[in-house]
C-alpha cells in the first residue's frame with residue numbers, strides 16, 4: 698500500500714511513518730508514505746498557496762493551481778513505480794464517516810491520495826475536478842485535515858498482513874470489524890495486588906482458558922451493552938451474537954433493571 702498526502706505540513710506525517718506499529722510496518726516495507734507540499738509547486742517568490750475568498754469574508758482559501766500541480770507530480774511519481782490508480786480522498790467534515798470497514802477497504806487497496814485542507818478550505822473547483830471521495834472523522838472543528846488523515850492511515854496500516862507481530866492481537870481489539878463488533882474486555886497486568894484497587898478477577902489467575910474466554914466474552918457484552926448499546930444492536934443484526942450471548946444479555950438486563958418482584 699502506498700499513501701500520498703498533499704499537505705502544507707509534510708512533517709506531521711512523520712508521526713505515523715516512524716512510530717510504533719505503523720513505523721515498524723513502514724520499515725518492513727509493508728507500506729510507503731509520501732508527503733507532498735503544494736508550496737514546492739509554486740513559482741512566485743512568496744511561494745503562495747492561498748488567496749482571499751471571492752465574495753469576501755474572513756480567512757483565506759487554498760488555491761487550485763498549486764494543488765493541481767502537486768497532484769500531477771504525485772501521479773507521475775506513482776506511475777514511475779507501481780502505476781496502480783488510487784482515489785483522491787479529501788478529509789472534510791462533510792465527508793462520509795470513516796469506519797473500521799473503511800479502514801479495511803483502504804488496507805486491502807493499493808492506497809490513496811489524501812488532500813489535507815488548511816485555512817478556511819479549498820477552492821471548490823479543485824474538489825469538483827479531482828476529488829473522488831470525501832471522508833470525515835466526525836463533527837468537530839480541526840485546523841486542518843492532516844490529523845484526520847494520520848488517524849485513518851494508522852487504522853488501515855495496522856490491518857496490513859504482518860503489521861502486528863503478535864499475530865492475532867488485532868483480532869481481539871475493540872471494533873475489529875465483523876469479528877465480534879463488540880468493545881474489548883478489561884485488561885490487567887502485574888503486580889497482582891495494587892494499593893487501593895480491587896483484586897484482579899480470580900478467573901484470570903485460574904489458568905482455565907475456557908473459563909477465561911467465557912469471562913472475557915461476557916465482559917465485552919457487559920461493557921458494550923452499558924456504554925455502546927448501538928453496537929449490541931448492530932452485532933445482533935450482523936448475526937455475531939450466539940445463543941449464549943443472548944442468554945447472558947437477557948440475564949444482565951433483568952439484573953440491572955429496577956423492577957423488583959411484587
Ligand code: 4FN
Nearest residue numbers: 788789790814815818833834836837838839841845
Ligand atoms: N476541517 C464543521 C463544519 C464546517 C467546517 C468544519 C471544520 C480543516 C480546511 C476543513 C473537521 C472535522 C472532522 C477532516 C467543521 C475533518 C475536518 C474531519 C476538517 C481546514 C477545511 C477543516 C462538522 C464541526 C460542524 C476545517 C462541523 N475529519 N473545518 O472543521 O478538515 O476529516
